[in-house]
Amino acid sequence: MHTAQDLYPSRVGQQEKIINRKDPVVYGDQQSESPWSLSPSQLKQFDEDGFLVLPNYLPSLVDSIKNEAQVLKKKLAGRDERVLEPDSGELRSLFALHRHSEFLADVSRDARILTPVEQILASQAYVMQSRLNIKPAFKGKSFAWHSDFETWHVEDGMPRMRAVTAWIMLTENTPYNGPLYVVPGSHKKFVSCEGTTAQDNHKTSLRQQKAGVPKPESLEAMLDDKGIQGIYGPPGTLVLHECNILHGSPDNLSPWPRSIAMFVYNSVKNKVQEPFGGIKPRPEYLSDPDMTPLKKSTKLI
Numbered sequence: 001m002h003t004a005q006d007l008y009p010s011r012v013g014q015q016e017k018i019i020n021r022k023d024p025v026v027y028g029d030q031q032s033e034s035p036w037s038l039s040p041s042q043l044k045q046f047d048e049d050g051f052l053v054l055p056n057y058l059p060s061l062v063d064s065i066k067n068e069a070q071v072l073k074k075k076l077a078g079r080d081e082r083v084l085e086p087d088s089g090e091l092r093s094l095f096a097l098h099r100h101s102e103f104l105a106d107v108s109r110d111a112r113i114l115t116p117v118e119q120i121l122a123s124q125a126y127v128m129q130s131r132l133n134i135k136p137a138f139k140g141k142s143f144a145w146h147s148d149f150e151t152w153h154v155e156d157g158m159p160r161m162r163a164v165t166a167w168i169m170l171t172e173n174t175p176y177n178g179p180l181y182v183v184p185g186s187h188k189k190f191v192s193c194e195g196t197t198a199q200d201n202h203k204t205s206l207r208q209q210k211a212g213v214p215k216p217e218s219l220e221a222m223l224d225d226k227g228i229q230g231i232y233g234p235p236g237t238l239v240l241h242e243c244n245i246l247h248g249s250p251d252n253l254s255p256w257p258r259s260i261a262m263f264v265y266n267s268v269k270n271k272v273q274e275p276f277g278g279i280k281p282r283p284e285y286l287s288d289p290d291m292t293p294l295k296k297s298t299k300l301i
C-alpha cells in the first residue's frame, strides 16, 4: 500500500476526469549566464506551451548517435531493452541508451542539453530513462495519446511533475513520416484515467499502449480546446518536452524513417517512490534507480 499522498490519482478504478496541475512548470526563474541557457521568452514559451523546439541545435552529434545506435542494436540483441513493432516485428525502440553506451551517457550530460534542463527544473537532474524511437519507413506504428508523467506516476512512482524530456531528431521529422504531435498547453491539466494497471503492463504497452490512454471524450475536451501541433525539423533539432504534455504520433506511411533519441531528466528533488498504481516497480531499464546528479560536460562541444 502506498503511504504518500497521491496528488494525481490515475488508473485506480475511478471515473475518468480532468483535473488541474498542482506543480509549477518552470521551477524558479533563475537567470543563468551560460551560453546555453534559455532566454526569459523561451522559458515563458515552455511554461505556456509545455514544449520548446530548438531547430538544428546539435547537428554535429547526429551521425555519431546514429552510429552508436547501430552498435547498441547488436549489443542488446535478445534483451528486453529492445522493443519490437506490434505487427511487423521490426525494431521499434531501444531503451537505456545511457546505461549501455559511454558515448550516449556523455550526450546525456552535454552542457547544451543539461543547462536548459536544469534551468527549467531549478535543480540537478539524473537520467531516469532514455530511448531511441526508430519509426521505421512504412512499418513504424503509431503511439497513442498519453502523458508520460501519467505512466511514470502510476507505473514507476514519480510523485510530482518535475521532469523534462530532451529529444534529438536523428532524421528529418516531417508531416509525413510519423512525427510527434503535441497538444500545446495540455501539460497544465491532468487526465486521471479510468481502469487499473495489470502487472507487467510494460511488456505490451511499449509496443501498443492501452492503459493510461485518455477516453475519446477526454481527448475531445483537451484537443478541441487547445489544438494539435506537429513537431518538425531537420536532424539535430532538440525538443524540450514537459513531462505531462499530451502527445502521440501517427503511423509512418512514408519511405523515410523518423528516428529520435530521448533522454528523460527527473529532478533529484523528485525521488521516485513505489508505483502509485499498486503494481511492482518496472525494470531498471525503464526507470533507472541511480539518482546520482549529472555533471554538465563540454566533452562533445
Ligand SMILES: O=C(O)CCC(=O)C(=O)O
Binding pocket: 133, 143, 148, 178, 179, 180, 247, 248, 249, 260, 262
Ligand atoms: O516517438 C514517438 O512518436 C512517440 C514517443 C512517445 O510518445 C514516448 O516515447 O512517450
